[in-house]
Ligand code: FES
């Protein structure tokens with residue numbers, strides 16, 4: 001990762017014409033990514049725990065669109081949450097007949113599966129408007145104990161399993177999850193998650209890391225495999241001498257380093273054996289990211305995922321999922337560990353440090369440094385994958 005002169009080499013996007021302060025970058029080199037403030041269409045997004053979606057309609061916002069979710073006959077349905085009559089949210093309504101939802105205002109009643117106006121209760125059974133109005137619907141599915149909604153452009157939704165991390169589709173897993181609405185653009189959250197530099201410094205004070213050492217810096221390269229890009233740790237430096245300043249590290253006598261042979265797997269400080277399902281994936285690096293903003297951090301006995309779900313340009317859902325591939329009675333320790341402390345230390349205090357940074361990030365402009373190669377490669381992945389998929393402006397209809 002060093003240039004021929006030995007000087008640090010920073011990956012830069014191609015130059016665009018127009019004045020720019022030397023060394024500073026805006027996002028115009030990734031026009032589709034830049035336009036995707038409210039997210040990319042054409043993907044499935046997790047929006048709520050399955051247990052929260054009942055027969056009572058609920059509103060969620062996804063890519064700036066208000067969506068009503070309701071469960072009927074065990075199946076979750078998603079409809080645009082604006083009654084076409086006078087614009088009242090359908091989520092204020094109720095189910096009056098099986099397979100339908102009725103608007104709270106004048107009782108327009110829509111089929112949940114197809115959005116067709118089946119009845120206008122206050123205009124009687126022969127209301128001539130019936131069958132002439134169709135409310136937009138969204139594909140919905142349930143995976144990992146959550147409801148997922150597809151936001152697209154009217155094309156058939158691809159199977160959700162094509163978008164989930166492959167190992168979660170192919171192997172049974174137990175999961176612990178946290179869903180939290182957070183302030184800040186979803187891209188800042190994703191960039192923070194995949195950012196190679198921050199964990200070693202920002203998270204050095206996290207209780208989750210209290211008994212685990214962090215290197216000062218790494219030599220890293222980014223490798224693409226399939227739809228994922230991986231951070232491959234080539235070398236870790238546990239101490240560093242900064243000329244004229246002194247040495248710096250985040251070591252302490254009570255902190256453990258990972259075994260030398262697990263450089264490219266997350267450091268939990270103790271495990272030397274890697275779960276066979278995780279080992280079989282042969283991940284080239286412990287941190288990877290894929291579209292539309294899915295982070296995967298691989299530890300020896302579990303995998304942690306973060307889904308950054310665009311609510312609108314200023315807010316996102318943080319969906320943290322921890323998965324363990326044990327079977328039967330061997331899942332018990334995972335539940336005890338997750339509910340006992342992982343939920344509070346990792347999905348809680350550790351992740352709150354990321355939340356803090358995402359809230360106060362203010363870019364572009366920005367001046368990037370060598371570890372930001374990870375961030376640049378993520379933007380390139382998004383740009384190359386997503387032409388024309390940025391969220392469209394609200395139609396207000
Ligand atoms: Fe929905 Fe009138 S606004 S029925």
Ligand code: FE
Nearest residue numbers: 192193199354
């Ligand atoms: Fe972090």
